[in-house]
Amino acid sequence: MLRPLSLLLLLLLSSALIVRVNSHQESGEWSCESDSESRIESEFRPGLITLDGHADDWKDIDGFEFPLLPALDPHEDHEYKGGKITVKALHDGHDVFFMLQVDGDYVYSKGNSKKCPSIALMFQIGEGASYHDMGGCTEGKDTCTNKTCKGHEVDIMHFSIGNAIPGRLYGGNPIDNRDGYGGDRFGHLVDLYAWTPHCRYLDGTGPSGNDTSAQNEWKGAWWHSSFSVHSGFVEEDSPYASGGQKGTYYFEFSRPLRTMDRLQQDAQFTLGGSSKMSVAFWYPLDGQPWHGSGHYSINCDWVPLDISSGISKMSVRGGSGNVSSAFALLLSVVSLCASAFVGYRLFKPNHAPFTPMENL
Numbered sequence: 001m002l003r004p005l006s007l008l009l010l011l012l013l014s015s016a017l018i019v020r021v022n023s024h025q026e027s028g029e030w031s032c033e034s035d036s037e038s039r040i041e042s043e044f045r046p047g048l049i050t051l052d053g054h055a056d057d058w059k060d061i062d063g064f065e066f067p068l069l070p071a072l073d074p075h076e077d078h079e080y081k082g083g084k085i086t087v088k089a090l091h092d093g094h095d096v097f098f099m100l101q102v103d104g105d106y107v108y109s110k111g112n113s114k115k116c117p118s119i120a121l122m123f124q125i126g127e128g129a130s131y132h133d134m135g136g137c138t139e140g141k142d143t144c145t146n147k148t149c150k151g152h153e154v155d156i157m158h159f160s161i162g163n164a165i166p167g168r169l170y171g172g173n174p175i176d177n178r179d180g181y182g183g184d185r186f187g188h189l190v191d192l193y194a195w196t197p198h199c200r201y202l203d204g205t206g207p208s209g210n211d212t213s214a215q216n217e218w219k220g221a222w223w224h225s226s227f228s229v230h231s232g233f234v235e236e237d238s239p240y241a242s243g244g245q246k247g248t249y250y251f252e253f254s255r256p257l258r259t260m261d262r263l264q265q266d267a268q269f270t271l272g273g274s275s276k277m278s279v280a281f282w283y284p285l286d287g288q289p290w291h292g293s294g295h296y297s298i299n300c301d302w303v304p305l306d307i308s309s310g311i312s313k314m315s316v317r318g319g320s321g322n323v324s325s326a327f328a329l330l331l332s333v334v335s336l337c338a339s340a341f342v343g344y345r346l347f348k349p350n351h352a353p354f355t356p357m358e359n360l
């Protein structure tokens with residue numbers, strides 16, 4: 001009679017132990033059970049996307065769904081309540097495009113970006129740059145430089161919409177790009193780079209001085225499905241819709257695959273190549289402003305971003321390449337037979353006498 005009881009006790013004890021070990025891991029050492037299957041594919045689809053924040057033109061493009069877990073403590077219990085985020089990507093041979101869709105009740109507070117949702121993309125630049133700690137350089141704020149943190153560079157695009165009119169284009173603009181840095185004074189869609197969360201700079205600026213050769217190459221727009229007007233908002237229309245309405249936020253971005261960066265501050269994309277990226281999302285829960293590190297992330301490690309080349313896509317698609325080449329072979333065999341037959345008819349001894357037309 002005692003044995004099952006003691007077994008139960010042992011079980012309870014050991015499960016309590018496991019829970020304790022788990023919680024210890026979370027608060028101490030960083031642990032990540034990354035979904036190694038997940039990846040984002042950027043197809044070659046020229047002439048499809050208008051950069052306006054609307055998702056209609058993306059409807060035939062496959063999306064990749066990710067749960068949004070707190071970036072600093074990726075625990076399923078604290079997943080973003082609004083649901084998963086859908087990431088879509090494609091390129092036209094020159095620019096890469098992203099569409100991010102996430103459900104969320106409409107909140108907007110003009111001029112206060114921390115009381116509006118916000119979104120960021122992050123890409124690996126240096127080969128040693130980890131997802132965790134935004135590059136993972138071990139230098140502190142006072143000692144991180146492009147020398148001490150070499151190889152840990154990450155590229156970041158951050159869009160804070162508090163001053164951005166929905167449907168309007170923000171990001172790189174002639175005025176900020178003339179100053180040679182990654183800022184955006186109009187809509188705060190900025191181009192940054194980092195080595196750690198504490199060593200984050202606008203492109204062209206840095207701890208060892210500014211270099212005015214940088215540019216903000218990103219462009220983007222946002223939208224929410226509760227808006228009833230489909231074009232032409234101006235600043236006076238803010239907050240553009242009444243708060244609290246259910247719906248979906250849309251964030252749409254583009255950037256040239258290659259940039260003229262000479263400072264190792266931009267990720268460079270290659271046709272047929274693969275890059276590493278992540279997506280961060282901020283949402284003002286219960287109307288409270290979010291803080292910088294309170295963001296959700298699509299994964300606790302890099303997610304591969306495949307930039308498919310136009311050629312490989314055509315031959316890979318559903319094995320139709322094989323079918324069409326077999327058909328081409330059949331066609332060439334048929335035409336060879338036909339030409340042999342014509343040749344035979346031409347050169348075989350002609351028994352039928354030649355009949356001039358006028359004799360018919």
Ligand SMILES: *[C@@H]1O[C@H](CO)[C@@H](O)[C@H](O)[C@H]1NC(C)=O
Pocket residue numbers: 205206209210
């Ligand atoms: C570099 O540019 C930033 C942003 O414009 C500015 O705040 C900073 O003072 C500049 N640093 C130097 C050394 O000029």
Ligand SMILES: *[C@@H]1O[C@H](CO)[C@@H](O)[C@H](O)[C@H]1NC(C)=O
Pocket residue numbers: 146147206208209210211263
């Ligand atoms: C570091 O940045 C400074 C300022 O932009 C630049 O002059 C210098 O060449 C850079 N050094 C390296 C090693 O990239």
